[in-house]
Amino acid sequence: MVPKAEFRSYYGLPVLNQPTWKAPDIAGYLFLGGLAGASSGLAAAAELTARPDLARAARIGAVGALAGSLYGLIHDLGRPARFVNMLRVFKVTSPMSVGSWLLAAYGPQATLAAASAVTGRLPMLGRAAGIGAGVLGVGVATYTAALISDTAVPVWHDGRRELPYLFAGSAAASAGGLGLLAAPLSQAGPASRIAVAGTLVEVLAAKVMQRCLGPVAEPLKDGPSGRLLRWGERLGVTGAVLGATAGRRSRLAAGVAGAALLVGSACTRFGLFRAGQKSAADPRYTVRPQREHLELRTDQRP
Template sequence: MSEDRPADQTDVRMDDDLALRPEREATVGSAGGREPRGDGRRGDRRRGERRRGDRAMVPEADFRSYYGLPVLNEPTWHDYDIAGYLFLGGLAGASSILAAAAGVTGRPRLARAGKVGALCAIGGSFYALIHDLGKPSRFVNMLRVFKVTSPMSVGTWILSAYGPQAGLAAVTAVTGRFPRLGRAASAGAGLTGAAVATYTAVLVADTAVPLWHDGHRELPLLFAGSAMAAAGGLGLLAAPLAEAGPARGTALLGTALEAAAYLRMERRLGPVAEPLRRGKGRLVRLGEGLSAAGALLGATAGRRSRAAAVAAGAALLAGSACTRFGVFHAGIASANDPAYTVEPQRARLAARERQRNGVPE
């Protein structure tokens, strides 16, 4: 080899042995020419610790998703189909309950309005569900089994039991024929109507969508309140002032229940509830405002003015629809953002670790 080569090159000999110059030799445990830290034994320093002035060569991991993709697959449900299904099902179930109560207390026109409205609403709900499924045979196929642990299976049977009774109650109320059969059907629809109004909350909470899943405690109450407000609004629209007392009371009670459930869910979920305050999720706030305005208007001016009662009823129906659409879109937004899946999991793991180590909260 020639001796006039640069001094910083490595000597390569014919026997394939590498002869490193002393100034280029690496010492085990050294880093960039600094002295070895400690005695080089494992455990001398905690993993991840660095001395003051050391520069991290790799940035701290901040896991959010895999290659920028969502952690969860977005639900394939169509917004107008499923959000409309949620709204119309709640309206139908609560209207049947209100109609049954009106029939018992001697308010025939309010009862008839509730029965006819329930039949129209459940018909629209069936249409939205089947349109989302793609073909009616898929709904019929779900009736082959009954699985108590599946909200979808239970909900299918609830709808199948409720629909014929709601239809029979409405037909007998309009025609005036077979009154005993109509009363029995009205009572049956009222009993199953409570499940129709709330089972959809259990259905969506049984998914992995963060907002829906974590809000499983409050969603049934939120949906029940929204359904009651919608049924009260329908009663104010269709019934005369003299018979609209139960509708006004139902609207007030439903609005209060909806607002309380929403407030509790927002506080308990913390950051997971953020989609309810932005984007289309803000429809829930709009729905609360419309429902509150409609309930107050119906309870005050709606007692004496037919125009005020109609305006109150329209506001209540619009508010209930906004609530269902807002909850639906906020859930989709929470599924698309990995933070609402990863961060709660991290928080739960940290809480378990603190509990295991006896560290107070």
């Protein structure tokens, strides 16, 4: 009998065009954008529950993270005018368009809230801006999941159902880490709770994503990307547990927990970015799922 044909690309070359995004810029943009958005949400919650020191630290951290995120995005675009050009139209079906307008609405409010917290001036306006930034921060922390899922990159596209939850959990964990690192122990309770909740969501979403992806999940487990993701999970869980236990009584433990959560979240974003690049470069992760889908459709025919 003739051996069963194998679906391969010509000469083993990639089927997809490689993403032109650079790891330091866009992976950093994914991490810092999530940190900024979730920190604004934490700041709004702290403001509404009379925790001014936590609110101030989260507001300042959000603006710092936003500045770094925008720098990475604009540096990857090459010219600042390209970001401005994206605001010429609003297209609800484009994650890039929606995200650009979301950043344009979020940035001024987050900046005003932080400026008010630092100077002590215009407190009512700063409070209103902080709450507005907190509401928009939810979208800022998660829209990048839709952005990278709306591509042909196998790991990102096939994980489109789980990535928003993973990004939301990672962003919440990093914001909680920032709060534990910067706020006094007496006001760090919400930061510890959001870190635990975010880490739990992140870990569960990552496990579900790996199971649903099947063989395409290999880049999430192997190589440099797999190591980054494993370290992200270990540091996140360690930071969340430490912050919820010893971090409630010790300033040093809270600081260590906060640093672990921040580094863990960064490892997760960089690991996901590298895994996507690896899956786009290897034709197996494009051709093999196509073959499986074709066989499934053939078996389902009457």
